[in-house]
Amino acid sequence: MAELTAVVGIGQTKYEAKRLDLSMPGLVRDAAEKALVDADCSWADIDAVILGKAPDLFEGVMMPELFLNEALGGAYKPMLRVHTAGSVGGSTAIVAASMVQSGVHDRVLCVAFEKQSESNAIWALTISAPFSLATVAGAGGYFAPLVRGYIRRSGAPEDTGIRVAVKDRENALRNPLAHLRLEDISFDLVANSPMLWDPIRYLETCPSSDGACALVLENESLASKRSNKLAWIHATEMRSEPTMFSGRDQVMPQATLDNAKNLYKKAGITKPREEIDCAEIYVPFSWFEPMWMEGMLITEPNQGWKMTYEGATALDGDFPVNMSGGVLSSNPIGASGLIRFAEAARQVRGIAGEHQVDGARKALGHAYGGGSQYFSTWIVDSAKP
Amino acid sequence: MSDRQMDGDKPSEHDEDVTLLRVPVSLDYDYSAGVSASRFLRGIEQGKLLGQRCPVDGRVYFPSRGSCPQHAVTFGDETVDLSDKGTIVTFSIVRVPSANIPLELPYIAVNVVLDGADTILMHVLDANPEDVHMGMRVQAVWKPREEWTTSTANILYFRAIDEPDADYDQYKEHI
Numbered sequence: 001m002a003e004l005t006a007v008v009g010i011g012q013t014k015y016e017a018k019r020l021d022l023s024m025p026g027l028v029r030d031a032a033e034k035a036l037v038d039a040d041c042s043w044a045d046i047d048a049v050i051l052g053k054a055p056d057l058f059e060g061v062m063m064p065e066l067f068l069n070e071a072l073g074g075a076y077k078p079m080l081r082v083h084t085a086g087s088v089g090g091s092t093a094i095v096a097a098s099m100v101q102s103g104v105h106d107r108v109l110c111v112a113f114e115k116q117s118e119s120n121a122i123w124a125l126t127i128s129a130p131f132s133l134a135t136v137a138g139a140g141g142y143f144a145p146l147v148r149g150y151i152r153r154s155g156a157p158e159d160t161g162i163r164v165a166v167k168d169r170e171n172a173l174r175n176p177l178a179h180l181r182l183e184d185i186s187f188d189l190v191a192n193s194p195m196l197w198d199p200i201r202y203l204e205t206c207p208s209s210d211g212a213c214a215l216v217l218e219n220e221s222l223a224s225k226r227s228n229k230l231a232w233i234h235a236t237e238m239r240s241e242p243t244m245f246s247g248r249d250q251v252m253p254q255a256t257l258d259n260a261k262n263l264y265k266k267a268g269i270t271k272p273r274e275e276i277d278c279a280e281i282y283v284p285f286s287w288f289e290p291m292w293m294e295g296m297l298i299t300e301p302n303q304g305w306k307m308t309y310e311g312a313t314a315l316d317g318d319f320p321v322n323m324s325g326g327v328l329s330s331n332p333i334g335a336s337g338l339i340r341f342a343e344a345a346r347q348v349r350g351i352a353g354e355h356q357v358d359g360a361r362k363a364l365g366h367a368y369g370g371g372s373q374y375f376s377t378w379i380v381d382s383a384k385p
Numbered sequence: 386m387s388d389r390q391m392d393g394d395k396p397s398e399h400d401e402d403v404t405l406l407r408v409p410v411s412l413d414y415d416y417s418a419g420v421s422a423s424r425f426l427r428g429i430e431q432g433k434l435l436g437q438r439c440p441v442d443g444r445v446y447f448p449s450r451g452s453c454p455q456h457a458v459t460f461g462d463e464t465v466d467l468s469d470k471g472t473i474v475t476f477s478i479v480r481v482p483s484a485n486i487p488l489e490l491p492y493i494a495v496n497v498v499l500d501g502a503d504t505i506l507m508h509v510l511d512a513n514p515e516d517v518h519m520g521m522r523v524q525a526v527w528k529p530r531e532e533w534t535t536s537t538a539n540i541l542y543f544r545a546i547d548e549p550d551a552d553y554d555q556y557k558e559h560i
Contacts, residue, residue, distance in 0.1 A: 020404040022446045060410055116406075126483045133538045135507050137483040144477030145496050149560035152519060152553075198478035198514070242454035246444035246503040247558050293514075305550070378491075 002019065002101040004384060006223035007231040007345040009039025009216030015179035016331035018117035019210035024059070024064065027073035029115050031335075032072050033213035040215035043073035044138040047105040052092030052112035053081040053334030058119035058129070072111060084240070086282065086369030088112060089337025090376030093215060094236045097221065097378070100219050101233075108220060113212035113328050114332035115246075121208060121333060122359075125326065137197070140205060140285060142371060143196035147287040149251045151199065156290060156305035162190045163308050164286035165204045165328060171315055172325025174354035179330040190361075204286035204328075211332035213339045219238070229381040231345035234362075235266035243371040250372055256295035258373040264297070267379040272385070275380070278320040278351075278357040279364035280343040282336065283328045288368075289313060296366065296377070323355040335369025341378055348382040394445040418460035418535075421451025432527065436502050440493065444503035448537065469497040469525035470550040471506070471543070474559040478514045493517050497543060498559050505559050509543040512546035 010171075011034025013019070013027060022030060026154045028051070036042065049072050059068075065081035084091040088114040096110035122138035136142045151158065169185040172178040182203075183190070193202040225304050239259040241248070251313055259270075269275045281296070283289045290304030298319060299307055307313050313321035322328070324343045344365035346352040362381045368374060418426060421437070425448055428435035433471070437449035437460040445465050476495040493510040497533045510517055511526065523543040533539045 060408075068446070101445045120484075122481065123484050128484050131534065133410065133508060133540075134486050135488075135492075135509050137481045137486055137494075139477050141477060141479055141494060144479075145475035145494070146560070148477065148519070151555070152560070194480065196481045198480070200477075226544070240436075243454070244504060245455035246439070248455075249558070249560075251560060275410075320547060 001104050004220040005097050005100040005224055005233045006220070006228060006373065007215055007233065008218045008223055009035040010342050010345055011035030011038060011214040011264035012177050013211045013341065014177050015166065015209045015211040015332060017179065017207065017209065018181070019115070022203065024061070024113070025068055025211065027115060028068050028111050028214070029211045031113070032109060032111050033212040035216050041107070041216065045107055046073060046077065046109045048078040048099060048108045048188065049074040050080050050082060050092055050096040050099070050108060050110040052338065053086040053090055054085065054088060055083070055124060056316055057124040058121055058287070059115055060119070065295070067236070072109065081299070082376040086284070086333060086367055086377065087330070087367040087374040088369065089213065089335050089336070089378045090341055090365065090367030090378070091238060091374070093223070093338055093341045094238055094378065095235055096215070097233055099230040100217050103360050107218045109214060109216055110338070111212060111214040112335040114334040115210045116243065116332060116346070117184050117210050118207035119150060119385065139357050140197040143285055144200050147285065148199055150287060150291050153251065154290070154302035154305060155233055156299065157309070159191070160290060160305040160308055161199070161204045161286040162187060162201070164283065165190045167308070167314055168283070168286070168322050168326045168328040171323055171355055172329035173268040175324050175329070177330070178325040179211070180207050185359045191361040193292050200285050200287070206284040206327045206331040207329070209330050209332045211330060211335055213335045213342050215338065215342060215345070229349045229382055231348045231382065232384050234379045234381050234385050235263050236378045239375045241373050243373055249289065252295055252301070253372050254367055256292070256368070256375050257297070259377055260297040263379060269379065272296070275362060276319070277360040277362050278323060278347050279366065279371060280324060280340040280368045281321055281324070282327055282340055283322060286357055289321060290367070292366065294329050296364070304345060315357065320357050323352060323357060337369070337376060340367055341365035344378065345380050350382070365370050395496050419451065420447060421460065423552045425449055427438055428464070429537060429539055430533055432530070432533065432539070434467040434469060434499065436467050437464055445501060446503040446504050447506060465501065467502050468500040469540070470546065471497040471523055473517065473521040473523055474505060474556045475509065475518060475519055476497055476510065476517055478517070482519055495543060496559070497523060506537070508537070508540060509542045516545070518550070518552060520556065521547035522546050522551065546560050
């Protein structure tokens with residue numbers, strides 16, 4: 001029987017294009033210290049440190065976990081670095097959670113970060129295999145043809161992506177930590193922004209951000225002594241599949257469907273749209289909101305765009321998505337998945353400030369990465385299972 | 386600052402934080418292609434497009450890496466000759482520069498299924514962006530023979546051919 005585990009501390013940096021005021025160690029330290037303050041514990045109380053980030057090639061720093069561990073109070077403690085491409089933030093939380101759930105450790109710190117101002121993600125993601133032609137400029141170049149495939153098969157109106165972008169960018173205005181806060185956001189502003197990777201527009205695309213996020217996780221015997229509201233982890237799930245194989249459904253990969261089914265089974269959820277109060281989903285390009293509403297089995301195949309269209313995913317809708325402004329508003333890649341998991345926890349703890357969903361008790365945190373091939377998710381709840 | 390003044394240390398321009406430093410790193414790698422990829426590359430060096438068949442489901446992989454990513458089995462030595470004609474299953478018009486892509490913007494990135502293959506090849510299409518569409522029939526335009534090397538870049542780009550569009554149901558599983 002696994003140990004019940006809770007999120008007792010959450011820390012985030014302010015997300016910005018360039019955090020010139022902080023080095024990489026400073027960035028992770030800032031998020032970790034805030035998580036410790038939230039958890040009311042000290043560095044000495046932490047049993048193990050789990051660090052996640054995207055590929056080393058981004059910043060060009062080999063094995064950053066080695067020199068960052070000391071900034072995270074990791075001396076003489078177990079330390080692990082996690083990597084699963086863009087989903088890494090989510091996987092980092094799941095690895096940390098599994099260390100507590102397994103009974104190996106009582107209290108674990110997990111931190112994920114990216115310093116995109118010191119990196120070149122488009123270049124790093126455009127490295128192709130030897131002897132082949134590089135044609136895919138960054139993640140957008142990879143995903144744009146899949147978005148086109150989704151539009152073709154679902155018959156979604158072409159402005160669905162614009163509507164997602166407007167909604168997420170409006171939500172970001174409620175989040176003081178968000179990187180992109182566009183006061184003049186409007187349908188026309190997004191619609192008239194340049195096409196980068198047709199059919200994906202500039203304002204339907206995530207920014208490049210600097211930032212870090214940290215969580216403190218505790219087992220039940222420690223967490224139960226606390227009097228404040230906690231986020232209890234009801235279920236976690238990770239799935240993967242190869243980038244390319246014949247007949248692979250890249251728009252709706254088997255791995256996301258398997259992930260969703262198993263997550264809900266573990267969490268005892270039979271009607272996800274009704275039982276989950278809000279979700280923070282990895283949407284780096286606006287169209288991935290309707291795609292993952294289907295991929296997470298929140299709605300039927302080819303119907304995800306209707307949720308956006310009908311306002312179901314708005315902050316006051318029946319299934320709010322990306323209350324924080326999402327990846328579209330803050331994107332320190334390695335941390336982006338953990339920020340989703342953290343926002344789900346903030347919601348059920350009732351500490352999400354201006355972007356709080358009233359009465360949220362059960363929330364979904366979600367991340368994906370690679371060529372839509374890594375999926376990490378969790379369900380957190382204000383009550384124990 | 387106030388601490389330093391108390392210590393009598395005069396602030397100067399050298400007290401500015403170093404906030405950003407450029408540190409270029411470069412490295413050339415050797416790469417062993419292995420038996421299967423070598424066979425594929427020797428083929429394309431001669432203008433031949435060699436696929437390989439998965440023994441589990443019979444599907445033809447191009448390019449082949451010698452094993453099936455889904456079933457974790459090897460393909461053996463047998464190859465399948467493929468046409469340089471194919472169908473565009475999906476595409477993007479790219480207006481974002483990348484330092485390692487030597488193409489003028491905008492360019493059309495296409496996912497092509499070659500006739501006889503069951504996997505997609507990522508390449509570029511030479512066409513007016515307004516004309517490109519899913520199901521479009523295309524053919525490879527090759528570099529001059531004397532410039533052929535062991536690379537899929539021997540194909541300069543794909544170009545539309547005068548054939549009716551493929552039916553969506555025929556290629557939709559490759560999107």
